[in-house]
Amino acid sequence: MLDVRRLRLLHEFAARGSIAATAAALGYTPSAVSQQLTTLEAEAGVALLERSARRASLTDAGQTLAAHARVVLDAIEAAEADLAVGGEPAGSLVVGMIPTASPLFAPALAGLRRRYPGLELVVRQIESARAEAALRQREIDVAVIDLWRERAMPGLTSVRLRRDPLVLAFPAGHPGRRVDGEVLLCAPADQPSRAATDELLGAAKPAARWEFEGLHTIATLVSQGIGVAVLPESALAEVDPATVTMRPFRPARHRWIEAVVRVSARRRPAVDAVLEMLTESHRRGGDEF
């Protein structure tokens, strides 16, 4: 029978791309990882790695086996989660969160840490685009991300936390109600928020498009009078409301803030507590669906 600990190494290798990184991620020496992967190849009876002195990479067989490994690890995680059902939230749990969600939800999670001493909760920043892979790789257990349009995520399950309306943001006291002739601040081309901007303002003729990374950065620039932008309301919550004028779209457009977890982790009490706290803090926030 294939050894599952070795499958875990392969799975991690598939994500990291090098033996050294795999070893570092799992707390082993490269030597141990190298030896175990060699043994796994012997068990499998097929070459799993293409090795050179300087780097190793997966063969096709290695990739398919790594995919199987994920299924196996998911099944084990589901078993562990089921064992813990009914118990106190405990163990280590990493929450990945987009920057604009932090002010909304981080305080609630801080309260969770206080309530459950057995819970080691870490909140990290993450991009929405990387969240799916990070969840699958078990780098994080819960992802709080924004979704700009519907998307299927097999093996993952999500809870809607907040509908976040998009608005056109002007510097306060700005005379015009039109984008034409203004400086339009927007995200780089690969960002989903950029796609939304382009779609909503497709007909407009701004004087220029300036690209910046980060909705918070763009919000700050608007508040400083640099230009106008399409932004979700929550990104404007952090700047002085007196400095910005918001105009909603008709029909209304929005992004969703969602919490995403692996289905196999869903039953962990710790995950459950986090999800409950996240939805609860939404209710306190007063936004309705």
Add this chain to the structure above:
Amino acid sequence: MLDVRRLRLLHEFAARGSIAATAAALGYTPSAVSQQLTTLEAEAGVALLERSARRASLTDAGQTLAAHARVVLDAIEAAEADLAVGGEPAGSLVVGMIPTASPLFAPALAGLRRRYPGLELVVRQIESARAEAALRQREIDVAVIDLWRERAMPGLTSVRLRRDPLVLAFPAGHPGRRVDGEVLLCAPADQPSRAATDELLGAAKPAARWEFEGLHTIATLVSQGIGVAVLPESALAEVDPATVTMRPFRPARHRWIEAVVRVSARRRPAVDAVLEMLTESHRRGGDEF
């Protein structure tokens, strides 16, 4: 992370019901099994076994964990099967077969043994009713069974091998074409063939009903002039055709002979070769669907 080898012990224990039997089945001593299950309980953090000096049984948590174990083991088996895809059929493979199917398919399987020296093929007899559990417990890898009516078998997949028409069998030269007043030979009440007999001859008034185990036994009794019976054609193939008269039903009734395997084992070359050989020998048999 839960240790999968220990999960395998738990899974086997769930099927066997005792530590001694589990140890015997997997080639360990009871001592080893006892120790490993104790360790598994420590890992799980929950009581999995209710122990007395004389016997041990699963707690609720133990049962649910055993169910999870099956999922994990299936995933590993699927990974192994995928690794072997494209290779020569090899390894150990146990085929469970109902008695009436043996003369139809056993010769073909014998040929398979000759063709693939790496294949250790064992054919065992099995009752249809036990086949599903035996497959799940990995006692057998392929089951050749009869199906008297449609039945869902989650986690398993089946291939239809042969439509086996039911006939009314009389001793040769028997004058009457009616069951009334004859001795009706049939299976005990819990057998599916008995249900078919009762359904087909519900209105008849036999002089007596004599119960015997095994369709082949019943076929032999008919050929010896003891009585009449509802039988599948294949059960009559082994007795001297001169001694039996067959009358088909209208509308035609039949049972299916099917090969059933775990989906997780489906891709093993050895399983594939066996299934192919089984369907092929059906074609040679000349029966059409």
Add this chain to the structure above:
DNA sequence: GGAAATTACGGAGCGCGTAAAGATA
């Protein structure tokens, strides 16, 4: 008393770290 479970103890195997060497950018 016998069958089934557990505990004690010891040996063998193997997983992993240390150290060193090879290879490539």
Add this chain to the structure above:
DNA sequence: TATCTTTACGCGCTCCGTAATTTCC
């Protein structure tokens, strides 16, 4: 040269068998 990988070697842990003990039919 620095980094990534592999090999050699040895320590220590863990698994499992033997044997003895306990408990309940």
